[in-house]
Amino acid sequence: MNAFDLIRSAVKNSLRSKTRTTLTVLSIFIGAFTLTLTSGVGTGINQYIDTTVASIGANDVLTVTKAAEDTGDGPVEYNPDSTTVAAAGPPGTTVVTLGSDDLTAIGDVDGVLSVEPQLRVSPDYVQVNDGTAYEASVGSFIPGMALDLAAGAEPDPAAGSNEVAIPVSYVDALGFSDDADAVGATLTFGITDVAGTPSDITATIVGVAEEGLVGSSAFTANEVLTEALYDAQSVGLSATSKDSYAQAVVRFDPTGTEAELTTLKADLADLGYTGTTVEDQIGSFKAVIDGIVLVLNAFAVIALLAAGFGIVNTLLMSVQERTREIGLMKAMGLGGGKIFGLFSLEAVFIGLMGSAIGVGVGMLAGFGANSVLADTLLADLPGLTLVAFDPAALATIVLTVMGLAFLAGTIPALRAARQDPIESLRYE
Structure with a gap:
């Protein structure tokens, strides 16, 4: 048989x-x-x-912040050489801003390929033509991200013109018939500087992004647009204030081992910085x-x-x-x-x-x-x-x-x- x-x-x-x-x-x-x-x-x-x-960050990026000094139950002593800004978390949560010296120190850490400040912009509104103006938040497009697109394409980090991807929840509100109709249209950002002077900055809508698991409704801007908005809102600030950042973006070798990434985070911690990946945030x-x-x-x-x-x-x-x-x-x-x-x-x-x-x-x-x-x-x-x-x-x-x-x-x-x-x- x-x-x-x-x-x-x-x-x-x-x-x-x-x-x-x-x-x-x-x-x-x-x-x-x-x-x-x-x-x-x-x-x-x-x-x-x-x-x-992938839609909120790249896999070879650390978000680096410098936490405010923790003194236990007592108040924090004022340091005239540092500034703080509000941060995500419970009411009253702050982080110490990063300056040029901090960026240099972070860049000298073994395993850091590059370090760039993450610019935070807060436009007053967004508007299409003469339509209704809506409040909006803006986030930068980091090379390596992969937006979950409903239509169009991602903003080009290397483009010389202002490009933006809008959240799908804004499509109807801004007067578009569907997601594809929004691609190619011109979007206007209204922004006010320190002295209270308003200005308008226009950008081309290149994509419509799904909101995803975290429910983000931020407009995703390319580097040129982010810098333009940041410069517009920073008019009137001192050089020190303009060059103070809530966080920085650090790139490392994505082919490295988990042990090497842990060592990099430990080295940053020794200098007083906290580095987190997107995986850490959602892990x-x-x-x-x-x-x-x-x-x-x-x-x-x-x-x-x-x-x-x-x-x-x-x-x-x-x-x-x-x-x-x-x-x-x-x-x-x-x-x-x-x-x-x-x-x-x-x-x-x-x-x-x-x-x-x-x-x-x-x-x-x-x-x-x-x-x-x-x-x-x-x-x-x-x-x-x-x-x-x-x-x-x-x-x-x-x-x-x-x-x-x-x-x-x-x-x-x-x-x-x-x-x-x-x-x-x-x-x-």
């Missing part, structure tokens, strides 16, 4: 007792179905997080999602283990029912190894049926959930595909279930292989 004959016999024998095999396949199906959905949810959310990370959220998916996967694995006992029971009963048949096969010269292989293949085939059906139905359920949720619960998260399937992950599920089925089938397969042919033929 060659390998093909073994496989054909295994498939045929697996379907002898249709009811028993169906129940066993059903139990495997439940585990594989659950694993498929939980794996898909994990893949979908992590892909969305990765897209969001805790991703860890929570991964933890939830891991727990759900654990329940699926428990279901598969229970199905494994079903396979053992199914094949043990099959061995008992086919005792005389096993004796006859041995008497005709079929060795114990092939007997073992025959029953092991039956277990693997049962595992294949259950896992393949579970994965297939799980994918259909995932696609159905995506289409329903996209217009209901997830309507405020454009671009999120809650259940996304990775072919490698699905193949891993099928192969894992088949492996578990093989292990479960070894006990009855060994029992069949070790049977004495004479005793088997006498079995009633």
